[in-house]
């Protein structure tokens with residue numbers, strides 16, 4: 521049905537229009553220093569157009585964030601929500617060993633939220649992260665929902681033909697590594713659910729800084745884009761997955777896909793220092809959080825023994841840690857703690 525602006529009630533005419541919002545987005549994106557030569561048409565037409573490079577393959581992923589399933593409006597500032605919506609997709613591209621290039625973001629928001637600056641703040645967080653990694657926003661969609669906020673994030677990237685790193689290609693003898701540290705995102709979620717929130721900037725005492733560190737792992741995950749590109753381009757990873765559901769679940773997925781087993785050593789796990797320090801006092805078990813807690817968005821990858829010495833020590837300041845080894849599938853997925861060895865079952869991460 522055609523809508524005639526002159527027949528709309530004054531309140532609607534005065535309210536923020538989708539057209540103005542999209543136009544301001546288009547202008548913001550056009551004003552950033554990112555100017556990709558391969559982009560032919562971005563925001564503003566019916567669809568985006570980009571040139572694919574010879575010898576490259578396109579890698580593409582989608583993630584849906586639903587209010588009260590994946591985040592809570594009351595505890596997630598819009599800026600950080602925008603960051604996270606893009607971060608989870610960048611993490612998937614990194615886990616393929618590819619370089620992220622393009623972002624499409626679709627948002628559904630209830631009318632009352634639409635009339636606030638929520639969407640602008642969301643894109644502040646999203647575009648700051650996008651600019652940091654040279655990713656360009658090239659489109660999306662904007663609509664209304666009855667109650668809950670919904671954000672769909674699509675990211676496309678590329679890798680050299682034949683170099684995408686699958687989950688399924690690990691072999692017995694490969695060494696297992698993870699980037700960064702484990703457990704803080706899940707600890708952050710538990711603490712947020714118990715009422716913890718980010719400190720005001722003016723508070724700077726040591727304990728609230730440590731608490732913020734943990735909460736920000738949940739609210740502002742850092743995708744391992746640099747590591748993904750290095751591991752893919754240098755063909756160092758034989759298999760890779762990002763840790764969205766927890767080490768136990770994602771390692772089991774990688775092993776099932778590759779029809780292999782794994783033996784990891786709990787003493788080698790890079791449990792986040794602040795989780796060890798703060799969570800013991802709060803009756804949260806750091807090892808359980810590191811093993812079964814979700815949303816760390818670190819990369820879990822395998823490397824042939826002869827390639828281990830070629831791994832860089834750190835990328836973008838982020839270190840890696842060897843945590844175990846791929847074994848035959850008949851031996852299962854196991855973890856040692858001291859002299860004991862257990863089967864490591866998927867932890868079954870549920871957000872809320």
Ligand code: ADP
Nearest residue numbers: 542562563564565566625626627659660661662
């Ligand atoms: P259409 O009706 O053809 O889908 P829209 O008005 O929805 O047109 O979109 C116009 C342009 O704005 C398109 O290039 C689209 O990709 C872009 N766009 C719309 N909403 C968003 C959004 N939330 N984020 C980024 N780009 C958007």
Ligand code: MG
Nearest residue numbers: 660661662663
């Ligand atoms: Mg549209």
